[in-house]
Amino acid sequence: MGEHENVLDFTAYKMRNLIEDLANANRLDYANAMQDALDSYLLGEVRIGFIDGWPYVLDTIKDINL
Numbered sequence: 540m541g542e543h544e545n546v547l548d549f550t551a552y553k554m555r556n557l558i559e560d561l562a563n564a565n566r567l568d569y570a571n572a573m574q575d576a577l578d579s580y581l582l583g584e585v586r587i588g589f590i591d592g593w594p595y596v597l598d599t600i601k602d603i604n605l
């Protein structure tokens with residue numbers, strides 16, 4: 540078993556919370572866009588970083604220096 544296999548995926552957890560909060564605030568347009576980003580992240584198509592608590596989709600990690 541790998542060293543990090545039981546570590547919670549913070550990105551997915553944070554995105555799910557944001558999606559739920561936005562849906563509850565009736566901001567379904569933003570919730571749907573974030574769900575699409577999360578789906579792409581979970582499929583390994585993009586990376587997601589956070590700045591000031593909001594997600595940014597990164598096509599390549601060198602796009603932004605976190």
